[in-house]
Amino acid sequence: MLELKGIRKAFNKGTPDEAVLFDRFDFSVQEGEFVSIVGSNGSGKTTLLNLIAGNILPDEGKIFLRGQDITAQKEFVRARRIGRVFQDPALGAAGHMTIAENLAIAENKGKPFGLTAGLSKKRIAAYRDMLHPLGLGLEDRMNVPVGALSGGQRQVLTLMIATLTPVDVLLLDEHTAALDPKTAEQTMALTDRIVREKKLTTLMVTHNLRFAEQYGTRLCMFDKGRVVLDAAGEAKKEQKVDDLLALFNAISIECGN
Amino acid sequence: MFFFNQMGTVFEMGFIYAVVALGVYITYKILDFPDLSVDGTFPLGGVVFSVLLVAGCPWPVAMIVSFVAGCAAGFVTGLLHVKLKINGLLSGIITMTALLSVNYLIAGGPMVSFSQESTMLQNGFIGSFDRQYAIYIQAGLTLVLVAACKVLLDLFLKTKAGFLLRATGDNPQMVTQLGKNIDNYKMLGLSLANGLVALAGSLYCQYNSVFNSSMGTGTVVIALACVIIGCVISKHIRVMKDTTGVIVGAVIYYAILTVAMLLLGSEYTQLIVAVLFVLVLIFDSGLIGRAVKKWIRGVRRREGKEHA
Numbered sequence: 001m002l003e004l005k006g007i008r009k010a011f012n013k014g015t016p017d018e019a020v021l022f023d024r025f026d027f028s029v030q031e032g033e034f035v036s037i038v039g040s041n042g043s044g045k046t047t048l049l050n051l052i053a054g055n056i057l058p059d060e061g062k063i064f065l066r067g068q069d070i071t072a073q074k075e076f077v078r079a080r081r082i083g084r085v086f087q088d089p090a091l092g093a094a095g096h097m098t099i100a101e102n103l104a105i106a107e108n109k110g111k112p113f114g115l116t117a118g119l120s121k122k123r124i125a126a127y128r129d130m131l132h133p134l135g136l137g138l139e140d141r142m143n144v145p146v147g148a149l150s151g152g153q154r155q156v157l158t159l160m161i162a163t164l165t166p167v168d169v170l171l172l173d174e175h176t177a178a179l180d181p182k183t184a185e186q187t188m189a190l191t192d193r194i195v196r197e198k199k200l201t202t203l204m205v206t207h208n209l210r211f212a213e214q215y216g217t218r219l220c221m222f223d224k225g226r227v228v229l230d231a232a233g234e235a236k237k238e239q240k241v242d243d244l245l246a247l248f249n250a251i252s253i254e255c256g257n
Numbered sequence: 258m259f260f261f262n263q264m265g266t267v268f269e270m271g272f273i274y275a276v277v278a279l280g281v282y283i284t285y286k287i288l289d290f291p292d293l294s295v296d297g298t299f300p301l302g303g304v305v306f307s308v309l310l311v312a313g314c315p316w317p318v319a320m321i322v323s324f325v326a327g328c329a330a331g332f333v334t335g336l337l338h339v340k341l342k343i344n345g346l347l348s349g350i351i352t353m354t355a356l357l358s359v360n361y362l363i364a365g366g367p368m369v370s371f372s373q374e375s376t377m378l379q380n381g382f383i384g385s386f387d388r389q390y391a392i393y394i395q396a397g398l399t400l401v402l403v404a405a406c407k408v409l410l411d412l413f414l415k416t417k418a419g420f421l422l423r424a425t426g427d428n429p430q431m432v433t434q435l436g437k438n439i440d441n442y443k444m445l446g447l448s449l450a451n452g453l454v455a456l457a458g459s460l461y462c463q464y465n466s467v468f469n470s471s472m473g474t475g476t477v478v479i480a481l482a483c484v485i486i487g488c489v490i491s492k493h494i495r496v497m498k499d500t501t502g503v504i505v506g507a508v509i510y511y512a513i514l515t516v517a518m519l520l521l522g523s524e525y526t527q528l529i530v531a532v533l534f535v536l537v538l539i540f541d542s543g544l545i546g547r548a549v550k551k552w553i554r555g556v557r558r559r560e561g562k563e564h565a
Contacts, residue, residue, distance in 0.1 A: 080436035094427035097420070105420045109435045115413075118420035162434065 092158025095147030280453030297356030302455025327455020335444030
């Protein structure tokens with residue numbers, strides 16, 4: 001359902017530092033897949049997400065979403081069908097606005113933002129019910145500005161916001177990397193639950209090899225703009241963290257770091 | 258009696274600049290955009306109003322047109338910034354510079370005087386009172402207009418479009434994720450803000466019954482000082498909205514400015530404006546608060562030693 005064909009992407013083009021990351025790169029994701037992507041820094045994981053989201057454009061090649069060519073679409077146009085959670089919890093919600101206000105604008109995604117009331121009092125009960133199962137007590141802090149929440153709480157809220165309205169693809173960009181181990185664990189478990197419940201096609205970039213092994217239906221390892229490991233279904237279940245680590249180290253040694 | 262008169266002027270000028278400050282509040286606080294076009298759009302509102310009035314246009318219509326002219330100028334700043342990707346600060350400076358000529362061309366000279374025309378702040382009814390009472394009536398009328406602007410702005414900020422405007426300044430990436438173009442919301446905010454500033458410009462000219470091309474000098478600095486004072490106040494008073502704080506801030510600012518001008522003389526005005534702005538900024542950053550605490554601690558310690 002998501003296809004990247006013949007992608008070329010170089011950085012610092014036209015300078016002596018030109019670095020070609022992707023060259024004739026193909027990648028496709030099937031409907032309902034939960035792909036975990038691992039790889040060292042500079043391997044192209046995050047660039048892949050940026051290319052899909054549209055905040056960087058490929059030099060060559062095309063990107064298709066459900067058969068439609070989205071290569072020329074601006075980031076905000078693509079975002080109507082793509083949900084995204086960033087590593088930085090601050091990027092997910094408006095910090096000066098309250099939890100209720102953030103959920104209200106998130107819920108209105110895809111509809112016109114006109115001169116009607118931004119926050120309907122009737123919906124607050126529904127937002128409470130949404131937040132209650134998270135067990136973070138956010139349902140009692142509806143009128144607290146999001147900026148006053150902890151990083152973990154913000155990231156969980158961001159996850160809610162990104163998936164509140166139907167999206168074709170969910171992009172998770174190292175979304176647990178800025179959290180402490182326990183919170184990261186909880187956020188990851190919640191992510192898995194949301195993805196399963198809503199049957200979301202998901203791409204998750206992570207540095208946590210255990211998360212990559214434990215969650216998702218497909219595992220990819222990237223190195224210098226190439227996919228060096230691609231295991232789905234049964235093959236993925238056979239992947240062990242130690243094997244991944246061994247491969248990861250082998251790649252890193254090749255690179256000389 | 259002197260004090261009574263000065264108080265009237267403080268309220269009148271405070272309320273006029275409160276309208277400017279409400280506009281600057283939109284760009285500076287909500288959009289997080291340092292908009293310097295204000296120094297040009299304030300006189301733009303004044304000149305558009307004055308020229309229309311002299312041409313026989315009724316004052317309410319002239320005020321609405323000056324608001325629209327301000328919106329258009331703000332829109333130009335927005336276009337420069339989002340379409341031509343020019344830095345926000347520079348976009349404002351470009352518009353402000355261009356408006357110097359535009360205002361002069363519209364006025365056809367450095368001044369437009371209209372002392373015979375009837376306006377919101379100068380008319381037969383107000384003229385029938387003594388000068389010292391008339392100023393309070395003018396201030397009252399201006400307050401009604403400020404309050405209307407404040408209430409409308411508050412209501413707008415609670416709508417869906419208002420929510421997105423706030424989110425644009427707060428977290429542009431989130432607005433993008435919602436499938437909306439942040440460029441449009443920046444231009445909307447800049448238009449609204451400069452519309453209010455131009456409206457205030459028309460009030461300023463009505464109060465003086467004359468347009469003077471130099472009236473815009475220092476507007477940004479005055480308005481920013483009002484906004485910062487206002488937001489400090491509203492932060493400490495829970496029930497007070499930022500928009501109310503901004504209006505109170507403008508009156509307080511004008512009270513301080515008036516006292517300083519009475520002590521030093523009006524030729525020091527811009528110098529006082531600049532120094533006041535520095536004081537407001539360092540007050541806001543907490544430097545003064547820390548220095549005062551340290552000084553108090555020092556005094557206590559010395560007293561302690563004396564007792565021992």
